[in-house]
Amino acid sequence: MLYLDNAATSFPKPESVYQALDKFARTSLANPGRAGHAMAVAAERTIDDARHTLNQFFRGESPDRWIFTLNCTDALNMAIKGTVNPGDHVITSDLEHNSVSRPLCALEKAGTITLTRIASHGGYLDPEDVRKALTPKTKLVALTHASNVLGTVQPIDAIGTIVREAGALFLVDAAQSVGVVPIDLKASSIDFLAFPGHKALYGPTGTGVLYVGRRTKLRAWREGGTGGDSSSETQPTQYPYFLEGGTPNVLGIAGLAAGLAWVNAQGPDNLRRHEVALLAKVVEWVESTEGWSVAGKWDPDTHVGALSLIVPEPLTPQELGGILDSSFGIAIRPGLHCSPYIHKRLGTFPDGTLRLSPSPFTTVADIDAFIGALAEITAGVI
Ligand SMILES: Cc1ncc(COP(=O)(O)O)c(C=O)c1O
Incomplete structure (x- = not known):
C-alpha cells in the first residue's frame, strides 16, 4: 500500500513511537493520578512530562495550560463552546474544516452568536479582511x-496582532500545520491552539491537544473524576484538571510524546520541505498535462504537505480515488475533505478534489508511482 493520506492521519509512525507505545502498554498502563502506587505515578509522570515538552516546544505560558483531548475536533469544540456567550460575534473563514464550521453554525442557528465568514483568495486569508470584519461584539476569531x-499556510501572526488589538480572542486550528510549521506562542497572539496528536506529531489516533492561554475564560467541558481532591462537589478550577475529567488516554499520550520528540529531532521545517518538494513534482506534472489543475495558489514557501488536484472530466475524484485504491494500492482522499465552504468558493462542490498528502516516509519513487498511475488511468479517457 502506498499511503498518501497523511493529512487525515499519519501512517506509518516513526519506529520510536511504536516502541514507546509497546513499552508503555506493557509496563505503565495504570490510571494516572488515581492512586499513589508506582504504576499510577509512572503514568502520571508520562502525562506531566508530555505537558512540559509541549510547553517548551511551542513556548507556552506554562505546562498546566496544555489539555489533552480526544482529537482536534474535541479541542476546537472545547474552546468554541466554552467561550462564547449569547450576543457574541465570531469571525471565521471559508477555509475551515467542519470541526470549526459546524459548532459555529449550530451556535448561529440557535441564535446564540452572529457569525462572519471571511473569504479566502486563492487559498489565502488577508489580515485586512479580518480587521474589516471585527465589531465591538467580536469575542472570538477562529481560523485554520x-x-x-489546499495546504496553504495562513498569515496567523499578522492576523493575531489585529485580533489582540481589538480585544478579541484568537483560536488557531493547527491540525495541518503542527509539526511542520514552527509555532511560537510567546511571539504570537494566539489564545487557543488546537491540534491533533495523530497527524504530523505521529501519535496514535485518539489524541489531541488544546492550549489555553491566560486571557481566556472557559466553561468546564465535562465534569467528573480528576483523581485529585475528590471531596469537592464541583469540578476543580485548577488547570489542567478543570478541563480533563475522566481517565485520560495515557497510552496515546505516551505515543504522542515520542512522536513529538521525533519531530523535534528532525526539525519541523525540514519535514515540511521534504513533503513540499514531493508535491512540487506533482505540480510540475499537472502543469504539463492537459485537463488537470491544482486547486488554489501554489507557493512552496507557504505550503504544507497537502495538495488538491482538480480532475479532468469525465472522471470524478471519487472514481479516481477508487481506481487508485483498488488497482494501484494507492490510498488517497477524494471529495470535500470535511471542508465544504472552500469547495463552494473554488467551484469544486459537490464532487470535490483529489487530495494527496505525503509524509516524511514518502519517497520520490512513491511520487513517481503516483504520477504514473494517474497518467495510466487518464490515458485514453480524457
Ligand atoms: C484543518 C483541520 N481541522 C480539524 C480537523 C479535525 O481533526 P480530528 O480528526 O483530529 O478531530 C482536521 C482533520 O482532518 C483538519 O484537517
Whole structure:
C-alpha cells in the first residue's frame, strides 16, 4: 500500500513511537493520578512530562495550560463552546474544516452568536479582511493555520496582532500545520491552539491537544473524576484538571510524546520541505498535462504537505480515488475533505478534489508511482 493520506492521519509512525507505545502498554498502563502506587505515578509522570515538552516546544505560558483531548475536533469544540456567550460575534473563514464550521453554525442557528465568514483568495486569508470584519461584539476569531484542502499556510501572526488589538480572542486550528510549521506562542497572539496528536506529531489516533492561554475564560467541558481532591462537589478550577475529567488516554499520550520528540529531532521545517518538494513534482506534472489543475495558489514557501488536484472530466475524484485504491494500492482522499465552504468558493462542490498528502516516509519513487498511475488511468479517457 502506498499511503498518501497523511493529512487525515499519519501512517506509518516513526519506529520510536511504536516502541514507546509497546513499552508503555506493557509496563505503565495504570490510571494516572488515581492512586499513589508506582504504576499510577509512572503514568502520571508520562502525562506531566508530555505537558512540559509541549510547553517548551511551542513556548507556552506554562505546562498546566496544555489539555489533552480526544482529537482536534474535541479541542476546537472545547474552546468554541466554552467561550462564547449569547450576543457574541465570531469571525471565521471559508477555509475551515467542519470541526470549526459546524459548532459555529449550530451556535448561529440557535441564535446564540452572529457569525462572519471571511473569504479566502486563492487559498489565502488577508489580515485586512479580518480587521474589516471585527465589531465591538467580536469575542472570538477562529481560523485554520493551514488549509486541509489546499495546504496553504495562513498569515496567523499578522492576523493575531489585529485580533489582540481589538480585544478579541484568537483560536488557531493547527491540525495541518503542527509539526511542520514552527509555532511560537510567546511571539504570537494566539489564545487557543488546537491540534491533533495523530497527524504530523505521529501519535496514535485518539489524541489531541488544546492550549489555553491566560486571557481566556472557559466553561468546564465535562465534569467528573480528576483523581485529585475528590471531596469537592464541583469540578476543580485548577488547570489542567478543570478541563480533563475522566481517565485520560495515557497510552496515546505516551505515543504522542515520542512522536513529538521525533519531530523535534528532525526539525519541523525540514519535514515540511521534504513533503513540499514531493508535491512540487506533482505540480510540475499537472502543469504539463492537459485537463488537470491544482486547486488554489501554489507557493512552496507557504505550503504544507497537502495538495488538491482538480480532475479532468469525465472522471470524478471519487472514481479516481477508487481506481487508485483498488488497482494501484494507492490510498488517497477524494471529495470535500470535511471542508465544504472552500469547495463552494473554488467551484469544486459537490464532487470535490483529489487530495494527496505525503509524509516524511514518502519517497520520490512513491511520487513517481503516483504520477504514473494517474497518467495510466487518464490515458485514453480524457
Ligand atoms: C484543518 C483541520 N481541522 C480539524 C480537523 C479535525 O481533526 P480530528 O480528526 O483530529 O478531530 C482536521 C482533520 O482532518 C483538519 O484537517
